[in-house]
Amino acid sequence: MGTAGARFMVARQVAASAGLFIEEGDTCISLDPGPGAVVAYAQRKVDLTTLDAIVISHRHLDHAGDVNVMVEAMTDGGFAHRGILFCPSDALDDDPVVLKYLRRFPREIIRLAAETTYSVNGVTFTTSCRHVHQVETYGFRFGERLGWITDSAYYEGIAEQHKAEVMLIHTILLHCRPDLPHLCIDDAERIIREAQPRLAILTHYGMTVWRANPQAIAADLTQRIGTEVRAAYDGMSIDV
Ligand SMILES: [Zn+2]
Structure with a gap:
């Protein structure tokens, strides 16, 4: 969805900063939706209400800038209690990048730990x-x-x-x-x-x-x- 990293590439949108998108059978996962991700997904006609999970590798802006709007989109504005958000604890605790009001929208929020295996719909x-x-x-x-x-x-x-x-x-x-x-x-x-x-x-x-x-x-x-x-x-x- 995008190949830009770090602040200058992202600030000038020299390339998109929308991260990666994985599809495996019916399972769809968004990885590191940085700034503009929601736009990139819309342009590529991905229906975000079909997302099964959003994975944030870390809380830096170029990896998590659009996490909130992506969570809202995945949960159909918060009306469909579905999907999982995976992120490190420091994305949720001090100076969080995931807004508190929408944390009840996904079915689950999972705090990532080192060397641990997770599963989303068989992926x-x-x-x-x-x-x-x-x-x-x-x-x-x-x-x-x-x-x-x-x-x-x-x-x-x-x-x-x-x-x-x-x-x-x-x-x-x-x-x-x-x-x-x-x-x-x-x-x-x-x-x-x-x-x-x-x-x-x-x-x-x-x-x-x-x-x-x-x-x-x-x-x-x-x-x-x-x-x-x-x-x-x-x-x-x-x-x-
Ligand atoms: Zn970083």
């Missing part, structure tokens, strides 16, 4: 350990098929924890910066070499990655690693 996913990031953040693995590496600095085990046939990697930084808890392109390369997925997809670009041309970066990685690496674009759809 199962497992959280990673807590990521190295400014706020409580988790990555996800949907069985053996899909690994979703959300915002984090590189850490030992990040490749193993998200190892799957297809791996999505949030690459904010072109060059590594020890002062910023984000993955750079070198980190992505290391992860891909370690985990050896069938397909790796770069997404959630910061401005430096965007300016360096994600497609060119992906082509270069593919050539050097020998694993297929693709750069996501807004509206990209893949079969997993």
Whole structure:
């Protein structure tokens, strides 16, 4: 639904910041609906009342900006008591990003914990350990098929924890910066070499990655690693 990450990409909407959308049979899950997600879903004609769950990896604005309107939409304005919201505890507690008045709308709100498996209508996913990031953040693995590496600095085990046939990697930084808890392109390369997925997809670009041309970066990685690496674009759809 969108490939923008970090504040400048999001503020200028250089790319959409609407996160990911998963469909498996009748089950629909929205992941990290950032600012403008409700618009992106409407443009792609997704009926949000059919959502089964909304998953927030962490409380940063580019991941959770539209969580409230998405919860309202999923619950048909709060009239249909349905759907599940998954989020870290700090999205609900101090300085919450999920408004209190609509917390009774979903059927359930589940506080994510590290290395725990959850299920939504037969779709199962497992959280990673807590990521190295400014706020409580988790990555996800949907069985053996899909690994979703959300915002984090590189850490030992990040490749193993998200190892799957297809791996999505949030690459904010072109060059590594020890002062910023984000993955750079070198980190992505290391992860891909370690985990050896069938397909790796770069997404959630910061401005430096965007300016360096994600497609060119992906082509270069593919050539050097020998694993297929693709750069996501807004509206990209893949079969997993
Ligand atoms: Zn973040």
